[in-house]
Amino acid sequence: MKTQVAIIGGGPSGMLLSLLLHREGIESVVLERRTKEHVLGRIRAGVLEQGLVGLLERVGCADRLHAEGYVHDGTLISYGDEMFRIDFVEHTGRPVIVYGQTEVTRDLYAAREAAGGPMVFEVEDVAINGADTDACHVTWRTPGGTARLDCDFVAGCDGFHGVSRRSIPAALRKDYEKVYPFGWLGVLSETRPVNDELIYANSPRGFALCSMRNERLSRYYIQCSLDDRAENWSDADFWEELKARIPAGQAATLETGPSIEKSIAPLRSFVTEPMRWGRLFLCGDAAHIVPPTGAKGLNTAASDVHYLHEALADHYATGSTAGIDGYSQKALRRVWKAERFSWWFSGLLHRYPDQSDFDLKMQIAELEFLRSSPAAQKALAENYVGLPY
Numbered sequence: 001m002k003t004q005v006a007i008i009g010g011g012p013s014g015m016l017l018s019l020l021l022h023r024e025g026i027e028s029v030v031l032e033r034r035t036k037e038h039v040l041g042r043i044r045a046g047v048l049e050q051g052l053v054g055l056l057e058r059v060g061c062a063d064r065l066h067a068e069g070y071v072h073d074g075t076l077i078s079y080g081d082e083m084f085r086i087d088f089v090e091h092t093g094r095p096v097i098v099y100g101q102t103e104v105t106r107d108l109y110a111a112r113e114a115a116g117g118p119m120v121f122e123v124e125d126v127a128i129n130g131a132d133t134d135a136c137h138v139t140w141r142t143p144g145g146t147a148r149l150d151c152d153f154v155a156g157c158d159g160f161h162g163v164s165r166r167s168i169p170a171a172l173r174k175d176y177e178k179v180y181p182f183g184w185l186g187v188l189s190e191t192r193p194v195n196d197e198l199i200y201a202n203s204p205r206g207f208a209l210c211s212m213r214n215e216r217l218s219r220y221y222i223q224c225s226l227d228d229r230a231e232n233w234s235d236a237d238f239w240e241e242l243k244a245r246i247p248a249g250q251a252a253t254l255e256t257g258p259s260i261e262k263s264i265a266p267l268r269s270f271v272t273e274p275m276r277w278g279r280l281f282l283c284g285d286a287a288h289i290v291p292p293t294g295a296k297g298l299n300t301a302a303s304d305v306h307y308l309h310e311a312l313a314d315h316y317a318t319g320s321t322a323g324i325d326g327y328s329q330k331a332l333r334r335v336w337k338a339e340r341f342s343w344w345f346s347g348l349l350h351r352y353p354d355q356s357d358f359d360l361k362m363q364i365a366e367l368e369f370l371r372s373s374p375a376a377q378k379a380l381a382e383n384y385v386g387l388p389y
Helices: 012-023 036-041 050-058 063-068 088-092 101-114 235-245 248-253 297-318 322-349 357-372 374-385
Strands: 005-008 028-031 070-072 074-079 082-087 096-098 124-129 137-142 145-150 153-156 174-189 199-202 208-214 217-224 259-273 280-282
Touching: 005 012, 012 028, 012 050, 012 101, 012 297, 036 101, 050 096, 050 297, 063 101, 074 088, 074 357, 082 088, 082 357, 082 374, 088 374, 096 208, 174 235, 199 322, 208 235, 217 235, 235 248, 235 259, 259 322, 280 322, 297 322, 322 357, 322 374, 357 374
Parallel strands: 005 028, 005 153, 074 199, 153 280
Antiparallel strands: 070 096, 074 082, 124 137, 137 145, 174 217, 174 259, 199 208, 208 217
16 A cells, blocks of 8 residues: 555544645545544543634534534633633634534544545554655554555654654653643533533632533533542532532532543643654644643644644645644644643642642632733633634
């Protein structure tokens, strides 16, 4: 087999890249470790920046998003029983859209299939060969045997645990990481959301987040210990703890019910540099991870895809290498800004085990400054709705 761009990873970033390249007449093959059913069954959050929405519109995957997604003009932040609102549209002229990442992926798959783009599932032992030469190729094994794909370039969209980042020699890359001393216990329930917009809660008992998938499907999170286990929490215990962490008015109206999914996710900040080695380019979680506070994971992957598809399109159209040579530096500039916002927002809202009384007072002072300062609110809103590409 031969193609122009081999895309490793059939998640939303890999599929979006394949469709953007298709619009430019650039051939690609998508390789995915799991089955299609598994990929489409993964439950993921979805707060979409306008930059990502624009990319989905460009590849014809935004009709259902606009019909079923929820436009959020702002968000609420609480501390104790105090609560205030950040108005995104007032400060930036732009909202965000709540639309599940699972649905984004489903729309992208439908478009890829309609375009006839080749996809290979259940690939094992993927190896990227010759990325630093002119004989770049990818090999893998499937239940049907072994295969080889010769290509001009490889896009590593295969996540934190994928082969792409590990294919860059350790001596040539540097990893930056912060592991947070807590996790998020998340519950999905078929209940009405407690509020029309997200509520980020700072509580003496720990952080909480009230979010939603749609008008009858809610997603709630509470900060928990890293050594905790989801099975240690009954539904009743979860609802009781959530109510204790959000303002009394919202706790009184919270609709509870059986959980249909319950899990604990650790939090980390991670960046690897560079995001390019020869003919291999990293995108999304393969290169960087953000804590979920602020919903930057999928959106930062989308900015990588934007930069990479533009660089490849320019290369194939003009022969120039300027875009691909500058990809890593350009992508990392925006990545680090997203990392900064996610780190700052996490620090504002969570309880850390080593916080002193002074630290706690500073946290509340920061929240009260944010509540009273239009300039501080504008800075948060600009980051939340998405910095420009």
